[in-house]
Amino acid sequence: MSGWVKIAGLGPGAEALVTPEVSAALAEATDVVGYIPYVARVAERPGLTLHASDNRVELDRSRHALEMAAEGRRVVVVSSGDPGVFAMAAAVFEAVEAGPSDWRALEIEVLPGITAMLAAAARAGAPLGHDFCAINLSDNLKPWAVIERRLRLAAEADFAMAFYNPRSKSRPEGFARALVVLTEACGDDRPVLFARAVSTPEEELRVVPLPEATPEMADMRTMVILGSSRTRLIERPGRAPIVYTPRGIDP
Amino acid sequence: MSGWVKIAGLGPGAEALVTPEVSAALAEATDVVGYIPYVARVAERPGLTLHASDNRVELDRSRHALEMAAEGRRVVVVSSGDPGVFAMAAAVFEAVEAGPSDWRALEIEVLPGITAMLAAAARAGAPLGHDFCAINLSDNLKPWAVIERRLRLAAEADFAMAFYNPRSKSRPEGFARALVVLTEACGDDRPVLFARAVSTPEEELRVVPLPEATPEMADMRTMVILGSSRTRLIERPGRAPIVYTPRGIDP
Numbered sequence: 001m002s003g004w005v006k007i008a009g010l011g012p013g014a015e016a017l018v019t020p021e022v023s024a025a026l027a028e029a030t031d032v033v034g035y036i037p038y039v040a041r042v043a044e045r046p047g048l049t050l051h052a053s054d055n056r057v058e059l060d061r062s063r064h065a066l067e068m069a070a071e072g073r074r075v076v077v078v079s080s081g082d083p084g085v086f087a088m089a090a091a092v093f094e095a096v097e098a099g100p101s102d103w104r105a106l107e108i109e110v111l112p113g114i115t116a117m118l119a120a121a122a123r124a125g126a127p128l129g130h131d132f133c134a135i136n137l138s139d140n141l142k143p144w145a146v147i148e149r150r151l152r153l154a155a156e157a158d159f160a161m162a163f164y165n166p167r168s169k170s171r172p173e174g175f176a177r178a179l180v181v182l183t184e185a186c187g188d189d190r191p192v193l194f195a196r197a198v199s200t201p202e203e204e205l206r207v208v209p210l211p212e213a214t215p216e217m218a219d220m221r222t223m224v225i226l227g228s229s230r231t232r233l234i235e236r237p238g239r240a241p242i243v244y245t246p247r248g249i250d251p
Numbered sequence: 252m253s254g255w256v257k258i259a260g261l262g263p264g265a266e267a268l269v270t271p272e273v274s275a276a277l278a279e280a281t282d283v284v285g286y287i288p289y290v291a292r293v294a295e296r297p298g299l300t301l302h303a304s305d306n307r308v309e310l311d312r313s314r315h316a317l318e319m320a321a322e323g324r325r326v327v328v329v330s331s332g333d334p335g336v337f338a339m340a341a342a343v344f345e346a347v348e349a350g351p352s353d354w355r356a357l358e359i360e361v362l363p364g365i366t367a368m369l370a371a372a373a374r375a376g377a378p379l380g381h382d383f384c385a386i387n388l389s390d391n392l393k394p395w396a397v398i399e400r401r402l403r404l405a406a407e408a409d410f411a412m413a414f415y416n417p418r419s420k421s422r423p424e425g426f427a428r429a430l431v432v433l434t435e436a437c438g439d440d441r442p443v444l445f446a447r448a449v450s451t452p453e454e455e456l457r458v459v460p461l462p463e464a465t466p467e468m469a470d471m472r473t474m475v476i477l478g479s480s481r482t483r484l485i486e487r488p489g490r491a492p493i494v495y496t497p498r499g500i501d502p
Contacts, residue, residue: 016275019365021267058498084372086498090380093495097485104487110373112365114270121335122361129341131401133384133410141499150382153408157401159384234348236355244344247309247337248392 003069005106007089009082009113010041014199017114025076025111033065034078034088042078056140058088062095066103082115086136086164117162120195120223123205125234125242127193127225130249132160137167139174147174148181155185160231160245163224167215176215182226183211191233191243193225194218207233207243254320256357258340260333260364261292265450268365276327276362284316285329285339293329307391309339313346317354333366337387337415368413371446371474374456376485376493378444378476381500383411388418390425398425399432406436411482411496414475418466427466433477434461442484442494444476445469458484458494 006025011017026032031049032042039052053061065075079087089110096103121128133154139147154161161182167175189209194217196204206217210226218224227245234242257276262268277283282300283293290303304312316326330338340361347354372379384405390398405412412433418426440460445468447455457468461477469475478496485493 011270014272016272017270017363019262019268019270021265024267082369082373084369084377084379086380089373089377090495090498093377093380093485093493094497096493097483104485108493110377112268112369112373114363114365115369118333118335118363118366122333122340122363126335126340126344126361128335128385129337129344131384131386133382133405133408134379135382143500146500150408150410153404154384157384157404157408159401232348234344234355242344242347242359244341246345247341249394249397 003072003074003106005065005069005075005077005092005108006111007077007079007083007092007109008111009079009087009115010038011114012081012116012119012199013197017119017199019111019113022111022113028074029076030073031068031075032078033061033075038078038080058091059095062088062092063099065092066095066099066106069106070102079113082113083110084112085115085134116164116198116223117225119198120193120225123195123198124193124207126244127227127231128160128162128245129247130160130228130230130245132162134162134164136164137174137178138165139171144174147178151178151181152185155182158228160228161226163226165220166218166222166224168220172215175218179213179215186210186229188229190227190229190231193243194222195225196222198223205240207241254323254325254357256316256320256326256328256343256359257362258328258330258334258343258360259362260330260338260366261289262365263332263367263370263450264448268370268450270362270364273362273364279325280327281324282319282326283329284312284326289329289331309342310346313339313343314350316343317346317350317357320357321353330364333364334361335363336366336385367415367449367474368476370449371444371476374446374449375444375458375476377495378478378482379411379413379496380498381411381479381481381496383413385413385415387415388425388429389416390422395425395428398429402429402432403436406433409479411479412477414477416471417469417473417475419471423466426469430464430466437461437480439480441478441480441482443478444494445473446476447473449474456491458492
């Protein structure tokens with residue numbers, strides 16, 4: 001039997017958000033590769049080897065997966081959310097491009113998943129109901145100047161904005177700077193959603209006006225969604241307000 | 252039993268991309284409401300009434316769903332893809348905001364799905380592996396000037412761009428204008444992905460350099476993804492190239 005690599009999205013956390021396509025791939029796999037907390041979400045079974053590795057070794061992990069597939073193994077690389085959004089798919093293709101030419105002949109498939117911004121948006125209402133952008137706030141892989149420039153242009157375009165990786169222990173100051181830039185560039189009190197650990201037992205949602213947002217409201221398990229200038233709140237008796245962005249702009 | 256509305260994403264087409272959460276909601280529903288081709292994807296069964304309606308009546312459909320829930324029915328509003336991305340969730344909340352105040356007390360939940368851009372990106376590789384934006388090219392609900400301005404700012408921010416609703420019979424000229432603006436604003440030959448009917452038997456993928464993209468390459472079942480300036484192709488023997496955007500930008 002010939003080997004393959006499937007780069008699969010496990011969704012934000014709940015089993016009910018894992019697609020049947022991903023479950024089927026896991027059932028056929030001989031090996032699962034990924035970051036420790038994501039591999040921990042895969043059930044052990046005879047015939048399946050779990051290879052959990054630490055954060056920030058995405059290229060090593062990708063090469064390992066490709067080497068095993070070249071030896072005939074059926075390898076699932078797991079990501080949280082969707083593998084194509086700030087996750088493992090691009091890392092695997094970076095490894096393919098830089099690797100031996102026979103890796104290009106391998107069967108490599110990406111299996112989409114529910115990415116964090118869609119799960120977070122769904123829990124709050126529909127803040128991404130009009131044009132939006134998704135920005136990775138981690139400056140591990142790009143200079144801060146690029147991030148700041150994108151924040152200003154996204155505000156000028158009046159996109160809603162979904163922020164991945166807003167904050168980590170190793171660089172707590174980045175998100176604080178982002179909030180300063182955004183408050184200045186937006187100049188209004190549009191809502192910001194802090195959605196932590198969505199679809200898990202630790203889920204917490206919080207909605208505040210942009211000028212009241214503070215860096216401590218986010219950690220590495222938090223997805224942050226900033227509305228556009230047209231994002232609205234619908235107040236409800238005894239419940240959190242609905243946050244949504246209307247579909248249209250009148251001419 | 253008290254009624255509810257669940258606004259559910261059916262994903263791009265394949266059954267294997269429908270989440271268990273959505274399948275469970277459909278199994279509990281008394282009524283399913285939606286655009287004709289999406290309601291046609293729901294299996295009929297005793298006790299379930301299907302209410303299929305035409306395109307462009309999203310608000311009527313939303314009010315109908317809310318009225319039925321207020322009468323105690325369990326209503327699933329179906330969207331293709333994800334309901335929060337250019338689909339039914341924002342329309343339902345527009346109806347809630349403008350409707351009678353008791354609608355605000357209803358149980359309304361959004362169930363996320365695999366949106367078209369994630370499915371299309373997965374089939375091609377990982378074109379959305381770095382910062383990106385999603386723009387609805389339909390000018391039914393916003394003026395063309397807003398679209399053009401966003402295209403120019405997105406190019407300046409060097410986002411990859413996912414375009415929903417690129418083209419319809421009633422306004423074939425919009426996408427042609429978008430391609431002219433983008434070719435000028437980007438000024439290079441970055442790849443454009445045309446992904447039609449992804450995950451269905453009619454699936455077709457095509458990748459061309461931006462200056463060679465033409466309006467006829469898209470129809471209303473096509474998702475268009477334009478790379479950023481850093482999006483790359485990995486050529487493969489006997490197969491379509493992989494399209495991906497590396498994760499990082501060197502300082």
